[in-house]
Structure formats: structure tokens, C-alpha cells
Amino acid sequence: MTKTRLLLIIILLPICAIGQVKIGVQGGFSLSKTEMNTNFSDLKLNYILGPLAGVMAGINLGESNFSLMQEINYVFKGAKISGTDNSQGIAVPVNGSHSTRYIEFPLNILYYLNAGNGHFFIGGGPYAAIGIGGKNKLTYQLAPAPEVEDVSVEFGSELNQLKSFDYGVQGQFGYKLGYGSYVRAFYSHGLANLSNIEGNTYLNRYFGLSFGYFFGSGK
Numbered sequence: 001m002t003k004t005r006l007l008l009i010i011i012l013l014p015i016c017a018i019g020q021v022k023i024g025v026q027g028g029f030s031l032s033k034t035e036m037n038t039n040f041s042d043l044k045l046n047y048i049l050g051p052l053a054g055v056m057a058g059i060n061l062g063e064s065n066f067s068l069m070q071e072i073n074y075v076f077k078g079a080k081i082s083g084t085d086n087s088q089g090i091a092v093p094v095n096g097s098h099s100t101r102y103i104e105f106p107l108n109i110l111y112y113l114n115a116g117n118g119h120f121f122i123g124g125g126p127y128a129a130i131g132i133g134g135k136n137k138l139t140y141q142l143a144p145a146p147e148v149e150d151v152s153v154e155f156g157s158e159l160n161q162l163k164s165f166d167y168g169v170q171g172q173f174g175y176k177l178g179y180g181s182y183v184r185a186f187y188s189h190g191l192a193n194l195s196n197i198e199g200n201t202y203l204n205r206y207f208g209l210s211f212g213y214f215f216g217s218g219k
Helices: 003-020
Strands: 022-030 043-048 047-059 066-085 092-115 118-140 147-152 164-175 181-190 204-214
Touching: 003 047, 022 066, 047 092, 047 204, 066 118, 066 204, 092 164
Parallel strands: none
Antiparallel strands: 022 047, 022 204, 043 066, 047 066, 066 092, 092 118, 118 147, 118 164, 164 181, 181 204
């Protein structure tokens, strides 16, 4: 199955049950720490905070406690970076950030449990994503003054680029009120190595927290 077909299936599957669809919107943030290699020694990666926003389509699966939720989200990913650059023959401390932006298409199966005026839910499923941009902003601690490198992240097949198509799995849990609003926490685990350099690793990983609202009652 080609990458394009996989992405189309994830996007279009809910349309088959369009009569049952409930539409919603959401916003929140991602806490990301992408696993990657760089040419820095003593490399340390830390979490970076960024925005998350999107729309959802929820579909009840018959009379069961299960539902299907398709999302289209804008997601910020990446990591804070610190290390040492030895490329000029001297050890130069470096710190800064690597950030990327994706349009992401998660498709989750959720199970609901009645609780008070609403429902607890738990579930998971696959996602596909397309990279749309990013930035490397690094500060080299040179004497007599620091030097800042501010360059865009590019997607493509060249060695200095990242592969644009990402995929992986998500797991989540949350609480939804009867009138349609909800809060949820989730974890996204990328399975695609997006580095074009043989032997290198680039894997997206992030936690998320989002607040949303479905127009209309039900799951």
C-alpha cells in the first residue's frame, strides 16, 4: 500500500458513515521530544512546548459504547537541543531548539464509560502526518560574542532534509461532558524514521493535552 493511499484511507474513512458524523473543534498544546542524531557531541534533548489545534469528526458505532474519531490537526513537534560542536577543531557549546510543524490525521477508536453528567473515554489508533515546515534556532557560544544560526527545516529526499511523510500510533484518555465539551491527554509515538542519512535516527514523540467541543450531543 502506498503512502498516498494510506493517507487517503485515514482521511476518508469517516465519510462512509457521514449520516452519523458529529463535528467538533479543539485546541491545546504538545510537549515534544523528537529522538534524533546530530553532529554535536554530548547531545542532550529536552521537551519543547508548542501549539496544537484542529477539527474532529465523531461517529457512534451502532448502539455500543464505542465510537470512531477522525481528526485533522496542526501540530508543533521537535526538541530543545544542547551539545558541543567540534567541527571547527575547537569545542563550542551549542544550545537552542529544533521545531517542526505537521498537518496530522489521527484515527482513533474510543470506548466510553458513563460517569456523572458525562463519560470517561479511552482509546487509540494510527496517525499519518505531512511535514509543512520548521526551524532550527541554535546559539553557538563563541568568543567574543555568541553566534546565532536561524535556518528553516526542509522536507524532501536530500541528506540535509527530512522525509515529509510521518506515521505512527496514539493512545489517549479523557472526560466528555454531556453537552459536548471534553478534555483529554494523549501520547503520540512515531514509527517512521524520517532521516535521509543512513544509520541516523529521527523519530517524532510527543505528549498532548487538548480541550474540545462537539456540536451536538452524543459521543
